[in-house]
Amino acid sequence: MAVIINEFGDTSIDSxxxxxxxxxxxxVNSGCICCNVRADLxxxxxxxxxxxxxxxxIVIETTGMANPAPVIQTFxxxxxxxxxxxxxxxxxxxxxxxxxxxxxxxxxxxxxxxADILLINKVDLITDDEKNKLGQRLI
Numbered sequence: 001m002a003v004i005i006n007e008f009g010d011t012s013i014d015s016x017x018x019x020x021x022x023x024x025x026x027x028v029n030s031g032c033i034c035c036n037v038r039a040d041l042x043x044x045x046x047x048x049x050x051x052x053x054x055x056x057x058i059v060i061e062t063t064g065m066a067n068p069a070p071v072i073q074t075f076x077x078x079x080x081x082x083x084x085x086x087x088x089x090x091x092x093x094x095x096x097x098x099x100x101x102x103x104x105x106x107x108x109x110x111x112x113x114x115a116d117i118l119l120i121n122k123v124d125l126i127t128d129d130e131k132n133k134l135g136q137r138l139i
Contacts, residue, residue, distance in 0.1 A: 095122055096121065096130075118138060
């Protein structure tokens with residue numbers, strides 16, 4: 001398994017939060033993987049594909065501000081990437097406590113719309129009524 005971590009700023013934070021394992025962790029710095037460094041993502045995927053040891057899975061972590069469409073398009077538009085990889089799932093984390101503040105924003109709506117799996121966290125911080133409303137909104 002390989003994990004590609006998108007680090008939005010110049011200073012690496014995520015790499016300090018990830019527990020080191022034998023799996024490969026690749027960090028993409030100084031840009032949003034969803035737009036600025038798509039060529040960089042393709043190059044990273046090609047490098048992973050050329051390794052002697054095959055990978056069962058690659059997890060691509062994008063920033064919370066990312067539009068997922070360009071990342072998904074990377075797997076469709078680049079012929080070599082499309083031939084070598086398939087996009088299995090798009091998973092979006094939904095903050096149950098704060099999502100209402102962000103639903104009007106384009107990025108939040110796109111992330112939810114593109115996801116085939118929604119992970120909802122912080123449900124312990126909202127009421128049952130709020131959970132029901134959130135469930136109805138996310139359907």
